[in-house]
Amino acid sequence: MPVLTTRLLLDTAPLRDSPAFRRLWLGQGLSQIGGQMTVFAVALQVYRLTGSSVAVGALGLAVAVPVVLFAAVGGSLGDRTDRRRLVLWTSSLQAGVSVLFAAQALAGLHSPGLLYLLVALQSLVGSVNAPARRACTPRLLPRRQLAAAAALNALTMQFGAVAGPACAGLAAATWGLTACYLLDALSFAAALYGIARLPAMPPQGDRPPGRLAGAGEALALVRSRGELAGAFLADLCIALVASPAALLPALCAERFGGHPQTLGLLAAAGAVGGVLASACSGPAGRIARPGGAALLCCAAYGATVAALAVTRSLEAALLLLALAGAADTLAVVFHSTVVQLSTPDRLRGRISAVEFVVGVGGTQLGRLRAGTLGALLGTGTAMLGGGLAAVAAAALVSVAAPAFTHYRAAEAPAEA
Structure with missing residues (x-):
């Protein structure tokens, strides 16, 4: 491959050099697709139940409020405890919330209020998970590879934004919305494996006083x-x-x-x-x-x-x-x-x-x-x-x- 092309393409050195980062990245990539499938399914289910675009837009509020209220707590926990253990527990809880989404769809509960509650719960757990998960990467890679890691993480996010809704549309049309939620829950298996294989990440330096x-x-x-x-x-x-x-x-x-x-x-x-x-x-x-x-x-x-x-x-x-x-x-x-x-x-x-x-x-x-x-x-x-x-x-x-x-x-x- 020409040198110019090699320099232009995504730098995959973090994936080659760090097996732990590679497993974390692959698991997170699959989970990102599953997460977007749930975003698609929830919006479609709320619209079917209410017929209101305002009701769909209100899902953003159900996401934003827990983030504002609890992300600081999550960040503090990420600096006070073992980050690997915290991310493993919260990722397991996120998988459980996806199972609850599937259960309500399978049971035919037809409750927009329950959907808002589950979205808020999912956001709350994510508010604790995301800061600690992001803070794991610098423990796995040398500083010179952090920019490449950021690009790799951006790739999974953007690819999930394309593939997730496409897969969700196909799954919803073929098997119904329950399938979208179940596939999201199953996608956590790869993420949990990647997290479980991380090294221990205890706090460094003095713990925050509170x-x-x-x-x-x-x-x-x-x-x-x-x-x-x-x-x-x-x-x-x-x-x-x-x-x-x-x-x-x-x-x-x-x-x-x-x-x-x-x-x-x-x-x-x-x-x-x-x-x-x-x-x-x-x-x-x-x-x-x-x-x-x-x-x-x-x-x-x-x-x-x-x-x-x-x-x-x-x-x-x-x-x-x-x-x-x-x-x-x-x-x-x-x-x-x-x-x-x-x-x-x-x-x-x-x-x-x-x-x-x-x-x-x-x-x-x-x-x-x-x-x-x-x-x-x-x-x-x-x-x-x-x-x-x-x-x-x-x-x-x-x-x-x-x-x-x-x-x-x-x-x-x-x-x-």
Whole structure:
């Protein structure tokens, strides 16, 4: 294979060099597909029971509230206990929640309230699981491979966003929604195997004095280190300010005929772009200033969303959404690299919790922002304003957080 092609492709060194990371990554990838199948099935089941798009949108609230309330607790637990054991227990609980989803569908309970309750329970357990799981990777890999690991993790996330709904649609049409939930539960088997085979990961350094004090220590670190604050602000440039996901159904109806198949293409285009960006992310690990690169990706995302707001061509819309998905994925790779390199291990669980809250909370609030502005101003105006605002926000972050903009990965201390 030519040298140029080799350097362009995804860096798989973490998979080759670390069997533990390889097992964790493969298991998480399969579980990601299963998780997206449940997301698809829950939304479809709620819509069938209520006939209301508002009821479907309220699922986002059921996800966001437990994240905001409990992620800090999860991050603190990840720094106070053995991370492997914590992730193993919480992943087992997540598999159990998927079984409960299947049971209610099989029993024909027809209760939207029960679905909201199960979604909230799933989110609560995930709020404890995700920060600890993210904090495992730096224990398994050398620092020079953290950017490659971030790209590999982004690949599983984006591939799951494409494959999960496609598999769920096929399973639901063939065997019903119960099959989607059961397949999600079964997908946890690979994840649990990968987690169980991890080495022990006891806390390093002094344990936090208490959960609230521990969370305060993490927030103090974010305030004192401009590169961390900048990384989280960069994430919000996309998730909160510019994401057009909530406007895609209206865009499809107003400009492209409103067919479900067309909406499916629009919804999947961003994830396809993310998969392609991850697959060609080899150079990401060699970027000297990942913070500045993240902000450029944020600006590029905003520009593509602004262009999407004025296009009337379906082909152009699909291309722009794919480019936006690619920019989003690379921005995540870059700012995640800064966060991992800048955070001492004894605080990684709590800082990962902050990152998780920003990502999930920002995404849900961004959907609310987009939907509200779309209803008030119109789809195109709301989308154009969000895109241009993201470009402006990226420029403001570059000025307000110079430590992030000019952060050099090669100069990061061995233990921040």
